[in-house]
Amino acid sequence: KVKEKWAATRVKYPPSILALRHFDSTYSIQLGKLWPSVRVALLSERKYGALLNNFAHHAVLTDLDAQGCCRDFIGDAYTQIQPCLEKESEVVAEEESISVSTKKSDSDSQQPSPLQLSLNIKCLVFPRGDITKFKPARPDTKRLLSHYLMDAASVLPCLALNVRGGHNVLDLCAAPGGKALALLQTHSIGFLCVNDNSASRTTRLRKVLQSYIPKELLTDEKIRITSFDGTQWGQIERNTFDRVLVDVPCTTDRHSLMEDDNNIFSKNRTGERRRLPEVQTELLLAGILAACRGGEILYSTCTLSQIQNMSVVEQAIYLAKENHGIQLQVVDLRALTQMFRKTFDFAPDLPLGEMVIPHLAANFGPIYMCKLRRIT
Numbered sequence: 583k584v585k586e587k588w589a590a591t592r593v594k595y596p597p598s599i600l601a602l603r604h605f606d607s608t609y610s611i612q613l614g615k616l617w618p619s620v621r622v623a624l625l626s627e628r629k630y631g632a633l634l635n636n637f638a639h640h641a642v643l644t645d646l647d648a649q650g651c652c653r654d655f656i657g658d659a660y661t662q663i664q665p666c667l668e669k670e671s672e673v674v675a676e677e678e679s680i681s682v683s684t685k686k687s688d689s690d691s692q693q694p695s696p697l698q699l700s701l702n703i704k705c706l707v708f709p710r711g712d713i714t715k716f717k718p719a720r721p722d723t724k725r726l727l728s729h730y731l732m733d734a735a736s737v738l739p740c741l742a743l744n745v746r747g748g749h750n751v752l753d754l755c756a757a758p759g760g761k762a763l764a765l766l767q768t769h770s771i772g773f774l775c776v777n778d779n780s781a782s783r784t785t786r787l788r789k790v791l792q793s794y795i796p797k798e799l800l801t802d803e804k805i806r807i808t809s810f811d812g813t814q815w816g817q818i819e820r821n822t823f824d825r826v827l828v829d830v831p832c833t834t835d836r837h838s839l840m841e842d843d844n845n846i847f848s849k850n851r852t853g854e855r856r857r858l859p860e861v862q863t864e865l866l867l868a869g870i871l872a873a874c875r876g877g878e879i880l881y882s883t884c885t886l887s888q889i890q891n892m893s894v895v896e897q898a899i900y901l902a903k904e905n906h907g908i909q910l911q912v913v914d915l916r917a918l919t920q921m922f923r924k925t926f927d928f929a930p931d932l933p934l935g936e937m938v939i940p941h942l943a944a945n946f947g948p949i950y951m952c953k954l955r956r957i958t
């Protein structure tokens with residue numbers, strides 16, 4: 583029999599159940615008939631990708647090769663689209679980057695957007711429907727780890743950011759550092775500032791960088807690690823960075839459904855959860871202010887929520903114009919979704935940005951991304 587006092591304080595529903603109820607009521611409307619299959623995928627084991635560390639000695643990669651039919655989804659997609667692109671003469675292949683543009687079928691006002699991708703970023707995945715797991719990373723002779731396991735869809739915002747030729751880059755919410763690592767694989771960054779307001783997560787971020795990046799690169803001139811409140815970045819530095827990644831805290835849908843620990847749907851975090859869209863807007867606005875004129879900003883989340891995705895972007899664009907006189911252009915990412923449609927499932931016809939939706943056969947995401955360019 584349950585003691586009376588204990589029964590009174592006992593949590594009635596664990597946060598993961600509260601999350602599921604919340605998602606059922608909101609996403610069934612937002613995603614319509616797609617929701618049941620996305621729901622099943624979210625409640626099933628996720629799939630990882632192995633981001634290859636090209637700073638590590640290649641001998642350690644034999645472990646991954648030995649695992650059989652995994653493939654670099656970026657290089658593979660390029661090889662597959664290359665013949666079509668050559669026919670359309672829309673590709674400029676450089677030694678380490680490619681540029682792709684797609685013709686648009688509809689008639690909105692955006693220009694076809696050439697998409698530059700760094701082929702230095704390599705991420706292995708197993709084929710659709712194959713749920714083999716990668717072995718853990720191993721150190722090389724210099725103690726640098728061979729690969730970093732992450733949701734392969736998380737690499738897409740890094741590809742979309744299109745870092746090149748000595749760019750100054752800010753990663754405003756960087757811990758634990760998966761996307762920062764992917765950006766560094768391009769070897770195109772002049773200076774990288776990685777920031778996270780959580781001290782403990784910044785410590786983790788530092789450890790990740792030390793495990794993957796050679797000491798010579800971890801100098802203050804090349805990589806700066808800070809722990810500021812990103813919403814206040816405008817007080818520190820404005821009009822500075824060529825590229826800004828704003829990978830905000832969100833309801834982390836997959837985590838919220840699978841783990842009760844540290845769950846944003848727990849009762850004592852209700853206020854924090856409700857404030858998320860406001861904080862996300864402040865972070866994106868700070869990222870916009872930190873970018874230089876002509877600079878590009880990539881907003882990303884790992885939630886399906888329209889309120890944390892498109893509504894935040896719309897509000898930040900509005901505030902940038904009204905409060906700071908900054909005009910922004912939304913960059914079309916359809917070339918990117920076209921290129922990777924065999925690896926990921928994308929939400930159809932999103933009015934603003936692109937989103938990887940989980941699918942049982944390709945259980946990556948959710949990842950939402952929207953790219954903005956500063957006109958003024």
Ligand code: SAM
Pocket residue numbers: 736754755756757758759760761762777778779780783810811812813829830831832
């Ligand atoms: N980009 C990271 C990666 O790829 O590994 C993941 C970032 S995670 C989605 C969001 C991060 O935002 C968390 O580490 C959290 O500590 C940080 N964060 C939350 N509020 C913040 C703020 N006001 N300023 C800066 N960072 C913040």
